[in-house]
Amino acid sequence: MNLLNKKQLKCSINICCNYYIKTFLTSTIYPPDEDTFLFTEILNKNKHLIGNKVLELGSGSGFTGILLSKIGFKVDFSDINQDSIDCLKLNLKENNIDSEIIQSDLFSNIKKKYNTIIFNPPYLPKEELFDYNGKDVNGGKQGVEVILKTLKNANEFLEDNGNLLFIISNLANIKLLEKKMEINNYNFEIIEKKNVGLYSFFNIYNIKYNIYNKNYDKN
Numbered sequence: 001m002n003l004l005n006k007k008q009l010k011c012s013i014n015i016c017c018n019y020y021i022k023t024f025l026t027s028t029i030y031p032p033d034e035d036t037f038l039f040t041e042i043l044n045k046n047k048h049l050i051g052n053k054v055l056e057l058g059s060g061s062g063f064t065g066i067l068l069s070k071i072g073f074k075v076d077f078s079d080i081n082q083d084s085i086d087c088l089k090l091n092l093k094e095n096n097i098d099s100e101i102i103q104s105d106l107f108s109n110i111k112k113k114y115n116t117i118i119f120n121p122p123y124l125p126k127e128e129l130f131d132y133n134g135k136d137v138n139g140g141k142q143g144v145e146v147i148l149k150t151l152k153n154a155n156e157f158l159e160d161n162g163n164l165l166f167i168i169s170n171l172a173n174i175k176l177l178e179k180k181m182e183i184n185n186y187n188f189e190i191i192e193k194k195n196v197g198l199y200s201f202f203n204i205y206n207i208k209y210n211i212y213n214k215n216y217d218k219n
């Protein structure tokens with residue numbers, strides 16, 4: 001790996017859910033942030049919703065999956081960004097985790113099935129100025145296109161009655177997301193809504209997939 005030679009690595013040390021997590025980051029990957037910490041804490045609080053074999057999509061630095069690994073889940077890590085993949089290799093080693101790391105555009109290179117998929121997806125509407133290399137944080141014109149594509153294909157990569165847990169900010173068009181989830185018969189619930197300012201909030205959703213339901217995403 002040439003990452004150490006080519007780009008400057010920053011070290012980030014955090015305590016989350018009583019665990020110490022050290023990660024290495026480059027300026028070209030998404031750093032553990034407010035959404036990362038919130039999602040990780042809520043997953044830890046809702047362990048009963050997580051199956052044993054977990055796939056983290058868009059792992060970034062690996063922060064969330066690392067915490068889940070530390071508390072006993074078997075997590076595979078994936079991301080589209082090559083620099084994230086390089087940092088993930090370092091970060092799993094640093095945290096003594098032996099797991100699979102897959103470079104993948106959503107499910108394009110995923111070969112296994114999991115009990116639970118977790119995702120803190122890119123959710124900013126495309127026009128948004130704040131940007132880590134564009135696709136790291138831009139979720140499409142409405143901010144929900146990437147997550148909707150994920151929902152549509154997740155069932156293929158889940159064991160029977162698996163589930164998908166994801167977080168999304170109200171910077172994205174949440175009304176549109178929920179309308180699409182209703183039209184397409186997703187069995188979803190909001191497991192937590194967290195206000196982070198006067199007008200800003202994050203919703204954390206759980207979708208239960210039913211193998212007998214072939215009607216997802218007709219619309």
Ligand SMILES: C[S@@+](CC[C@H](N)C(=O)[O-])C[C@H]1O[C@@H](n2cnc3c(N)ncnc32)[C@H](O)[C@@H]1O
Nearest residue numbers: 030036058059060079080081105106120122136
């Ligand atoms: C909001 S960041 C979350 C990163 C990390 N999970 C966290 O919570 O700190 C979104 C992540 O999704 C990745 N990503 C964006 N588009 C993707 C795609 N099509 N397939 C896989 N990963 C993607 C980005 O590279 C980035 O690491």
